Amino acid sequence: MEEINALFHGFSVALTPFNLGLMVVGIVLGVIIGVLPGLGGANGVAILLPLTFSMPPTSAIIMLSCIYWGALFGGAITSILFNIPGEPWSVATTFDGYPMAQDGRAGEALTGAFTSSFVGALVAVLMFTFIAPLVASFALQFGPPEFFSVYLLTFCSFVGTGKGNPFKIVAAMMLGFAMAAVGIDIVTGQLRLTFGFTELLSGFHFLVAVIGLFGIGEILLSMEEGLSFTGHTAKINPKVVLETWAKLPRYWATSIRSCIIGCWMGIIPGGATPASFMSYGVARKMSRTGDKFGTGQLEGVVAPETAAHAAGTSALLPMITLGIPGSPTAAVLLGGLLIWGLQPGPLLFVEQKDFVWGLIASMYLGNIAGLIIVLTTVPLFAAILRVPFPIIAPVIVVICAIGAFTVKNNILDVWMMVVFGVVGYVFRKLDYPLAPMVLALVLGDAAESAFRQSMLISQGDLTVFFSNWLVGSMTGLALVALFWPLISAGLARMRAAATAAPRST
């Protein structure tokens, strides 16, 4: 009940005309970001972060989180109308969404996508409202070893849930940690990895890395494919919306499954992208019309969109309660909290009630506003995509450069952005994952200081990470996640052996 009271207090914080205005601005900017190639949730928020420095933190987080919701909605538009996923998490939406658009059912697909996004987000916010305070109060008892084991679990989960080469995942992650270590060591004050360059004293700023890796890298990739946008027109009228809404309850089972997958994948740092693929796969297996998936089934749009939005929303739960973001965009928001002078973590629920509950209330309001805005303005956003790439590309480079410069008012950062762009391009093509790299860059210092404090407590004894059931089980889980590629290969072999054995006898 306490949560309900707090939530209503939150609504009173969020429901000021100024905050509501920011919400609408955020959603619209977010959809534009989600629609444009080269601008995505993570680097879109990163570029706009400096604009919020002068705002009160609650208004700032409301606007930035609304940009995030908008980007989640926007990804669906390009997937369905143009067969170009604007965001990685909407790749799975193209499988059935684009065939539907080719069929002339674009309006139905878009309505289905937006509505199920909304449902996924709503379920995730409900879960957030009631679970986040519990997690936070639980985490108040954490000491350095517990925190390090949570960090360990976060990073090992990337190996466990990632599909690519585990060595590339670890290599990318460790490069992130190495970049985080550059600069002045916070404990001893010694210079690390600066090699006499004064420019490196303050280290690499992760916002610059995000803008370069995701923004410039994406532009380079899009250029290579020589994109010519040919899309379908979208007409959404109230009749189509109502007809689609009448159909949606049929897919309740898919929705529930997708919500669960999404919430789970968002909290553990799997993120929205694997959640959407997993949910699509599960829906195809479980659905009665599963063999028709890929030919334009509404259910095939519902499943990935619900999961992506649920995951995107619940990725904020560990960010707020533990200070550990579940996705690159959540990591950028975390960086924002630090810049506004808020320390993310369990104490936030005690010390910054207005902020936390204002944010949670804005999640409800933002998603409702988002649904209304996207349903009414789709043709407008689809028109943005018709702007030819030779115009979009330099404009986005200019925006990225402004964003990189405003991080620290340093021209060197703009150069770093270009370098990170090339790195992002090469890494994307070689399947080095960027998300763990960015998260490691953000969390590197915190993870290191948790590790060093733990080592100080135990005088260098690593068994401190197994010293009680809590830290022990988290470390244990982390190790299982880390060696999951090996474990699952072993299990598959055993299963193959078990099925092969009876036949041979």
Place this chain on the structure above:
Amino acid sequence: MADNHGSAGASARTVVMDLVVAVLVFTLGAIVGYDSYRLGASWGSDGPQAGYFPFYIGLLICICSAVIFVQSYVRLGTDRRVFVTAGQFRQVLVILLPSAVYVFGVWLIGIYVSAALFITLFMRFAGHYSWLRSVVLGLVVSITAFVLFEIWFKIPLPKGPVERLLGF
């Protein structure tokens, strides 16, 4: 990216790029490890030294990149996937080189003039738009950015002689 027309035209193979990147990553890891070792990667009088944590980071980078190198080397003869064709690479350079020149221009003459020039010239020569449309769009973006950042949000961006001439 995964298409298999390996021998058609000049192109770089994915597996070769994998080898090159693995070597680069290994070098970075070695630098991190070396510098941490120099700072002291063990236990000082008052606890872990500055290089204690990064040393193992560097070590892990080296181990992983070595494994990736071996994995790619094994596939060197068989894996014919193409990393980038000459045509694709040219497309990438079409945006990458002007962007680099633009960043140099930001340093030299400020962000607004170089943004207008960059957008105009890119549209004219890469997009083959008319001079008029290119110039108008370049100016519109640049002036919008100026109003947004300098006047509205009061965030100063790099400026050059042209802005000074106008009194900013």
